[in-house]
Amino acid sequence: xxxxxxxxxxxxxxxxxxxxxxxxxxxxxxxxxxxxxxxxxxxxxxxxxxxxxxxxxxxxxxxxxxxxxxxxxxxxxxxxxxxxxxxxxxxxxxxxxxxxxxxxxxxxxxxxxxxxxxxxxxxxxxxxxxxxxxxxxxxxxxxxxxxxxxxxxxxxxxxxxxxxxxxxxxxxxxxxxxxxxxxxxxxxxxxxxxxxxxxxxxxxxxxxxxxxxxxxxxxxxxxxxxxxxxxxxxxxxxxxxxxxxxxxxxxxxxxxxxxxxxxxxxxxxxxxxxxxxxxxxxxxxxxxxxxxxxxxxxxxxxxxxxxxxxxxxxxxxxxxxxxxxxxxxxxxxxxxxxxxxxxxxxxxxxxxxxxxxxxxxxxxxxxxxxxxxxxxxxxxxxxxxxxxxxxxxxxxxxxxxxxxxxxxxxxxxxxxxxxxxxxxxxxxxxxxxxxxxxxxxxxxxxxxxxxxxxxxxxxxxxxxxxxxxxxxxxxxxxxxxxxxxxxxxxxxxxxxxxxxxxxxxxxxxxx
Ligand code: ATP
Ligand code: MG
Numbered sequence: 001x002x003x004x005x006x007x008x009x010x011x012x013x014x015x016x017x018x019x020x021x022x023x024x025x026x027x028x029x030x031x032x033x034x035x036x037x038x039x040x041x042x043x044x045x046x047x048x049x050x051x052x053x054x055x056x057x058x059x060x061x062x063x064x065x066x067x068x069x070x071x072x073x074x075x076x077x078x079x080x081x082x083x084x085x086x087x088x089x090x091x092x093x094x095x096x097x098x099x100x101x102x103x104x105x106x107x108x109x110x111x112x113x114x115x116x117x118x119x120x121x122x123x124x125x126x127x128x129x130x131x132x133x134x135x136x137x138x139x140x141x142x143x144x145x146x147x148x149x150x151x152x153x154x155x156x157x158x159x160x161x162x163x164x165x166x167x168x169x170x171x172x173x174x175x176x177x178x179x180x181x182x183x184x185x186x187x188x189x190x191x192x193x194x195x196x197x198x199x200x201x202x203x204x205x206x207x208x209x210x211x212x213x214x215x216x217x218x219x220x221x222x223x224x225x226x227x228x229x230x231x232x233x234x235x236x237x238x239x240x241x242x243x244x245x246x247x248x249x250x251x252x253x254x255x256x257x258x259x260x261x262x263x264x265x266x267x268x269x270x271x272x273x274x275x276x277x278x279x280x281x282x283x284x285x286x287x288x289x290x291x292x293x294x295x296x297x298x299x300x301x302x303x304x305x306x307x308x309x310x311x312x313x314x315x316x317x318x319x320x321x322x323x324x325x326x327x328x329x330x331x332x333x334x335x336x337x338x339x340x341x342x343x344x345x346x347x348x349x350x351x352x353x354x355x356x357x358x359x360x361x362x363x364x365x366x367x368x369x370x371x372x373x374x375x376x377x378x379x380x381x382x383x384x385x386x387x388x389x390x391x392x393x394x395x396x397x398x399x400x401x402x403x404x405x406x407x408x409x410x411x412x413x414x415x416x417x418x419x420x421x422x423x424x425x426x427x428x429x430x431x432x433x434x435x436x437x438x439x440x441x442x443x444x445x446x447x448x449x450x451x452x453x454x455x456x457x458x459x460x461x462x463x464x465x466x467x468x469x470x471x472x473x474x475x476x477x478x479x480x481x482x483x484x485x486x487x488x489x490x491x492x493x494x495x496x497x498x499x500x501x502x503x504x505x506x507x508x509x510x511x
Contacts, residue, residue: 022057145283148276159269213468246478438479
């Protein structure tokens with residue numbers, strides 16, 4: 001028993017964990033340890049039983065011999081999977097055990113028994129649809145490969161925060177309940193706020209800019225934003241985490257430089273998560289096998305449908321659609337971005353950039369690429385997914401799109417002074433996925449006011465925002481990065497819901 005300061009009562013008493021399962025290795029052989037976790041699986045062979053205990057770092061084998069420890073044997077073999085236990089025992093080498101060692105228990109404590117049956121298996125290798133998994137997310141999150149996604153998220157956030165801190169950015173918090181729409185769109189959730197109608201903020205944009213007027217110089221915020229978009233896609237959520245920065249005395253190229261650095265740090269930190277990458281890959285191996293089985297079944301069903309369709313065709317009736325096989329997952333291999341092109345303006349070498357860094361690509365070139373692939377798009381259009389797919393063929397990794405048409409960008413985006421139809425706005429993409437939008441902002445109050453009117457917004461609603469511009473606003477730039485989009489790219493997940501603990505989409509607010 002591991003001693004604590006003083007006697008403690010309650011269920012835990014003086015029991016405390018000494019090791020996570022994943023932290024026990026050769027060096028612990030012969031030692032007494034206390035592990036705590038969930039009963040992953042029990043194999044009872046009569047005279048001996050093997051119990052796998054699991055925590056967030058992995059699992060290990062507890063070996064129970066009926067003849068030597070009859071009470072402990074009896075206390076544990078009848079437990080349901082996912083019950084919570086603590087075990088004190090000796091780490092003993094055993095080449096037959098899954099990790100080359102086992103724990104021979106001296107004392108055990110059952111802290112909570114799990115009900116049966118489980119609505120979603122944790123140890124079972126059974127295919128479950130994403131919706132079923134999200135309905136039972138607390139169980140889904142117990143799987144190590146799922147937990148690993150969130151551990152990677154934690155690591156990259158830590159890296160990005162440190163990176164921004166190192167670049168002189170100060171972390172701030174701005175209100176999420178607001179009276180005005182940031183961009184005047186209709187994509188806002190209303191909130192009853194005492195006697196008034198307010199909204200959940202769709203972006204910290206206006207507040208970030210006000211802080212530039214306040215002299216904060218370089219700030220960042222990591223917080224939720226809310227968008228009442230009626231999308232039902234694999235990359236849109238109605239609540240997501242935005243990493244926002246704003247910096248003074250800086251143009252869009254300065255903001256791009258900061259973004260490139262921060263993303264590079266995030267990728268590097270993710271690439272260092274070797275255990276997590278390995279557990280995600282173990283999960284994918286199992287998943288791919290399950291998908292094979294599901295697809296075999298789909299194949300059988302499709303044969304039947306094809307047969308039916310022959311008959312339906314002969315009868316001139318409507319044909320049944322074939323079932324779509326499930327896509328398998330590639331192994332995850334996160335590699336740091338080696339070289340980058342930080343100085344675009346003077347000595348930008350496009351070939352070099354395409355090979356090694358994050359190229360800066362003009363919007364015009366994107367239109368050109370899409371048009372050459374016969375996508376119907378022209379200067380002034382937003383880049384549709386169809387257009388983005390063609391650009392992805394040329395730029396499959398991270399790249400910036402710059403020089404956007406002013407007309408399709410928000411009122412606060414600064415146009416180029418000599419070519420006002422093009423603006424100082426940029427996106428960071430990975431292939432066809434947008435990760436970040438940013439720009440140099442307008443800091444001239446009269447241009448801002450006329451832009452608002454042009455976008456059919458009432459400057460009166462923006463009084464609080466416009467005031468700082470009248471009393472000394474420096475030129476400034478910034479961006480907003482969708483954390484979940486970056487996580488999708490890093491972990492190779494196809495659905496953004498996979499990288500959110502409890503996603504909010506049009507159809508889901510529970511759990
Ligand atoms: P998209 O065109 O992909 O819908 P957007 O241009 O409307 O995005 P911005 O207003 O530029 O989005 O938001 C900044 C960033 O926030 C985006 O680059 C993206 O990474 C992320 N983002 C935007 N909308 C969503 C959403 N609905 N769900 C998840 N992330 C989002
Ligand atoms: Mg955008």
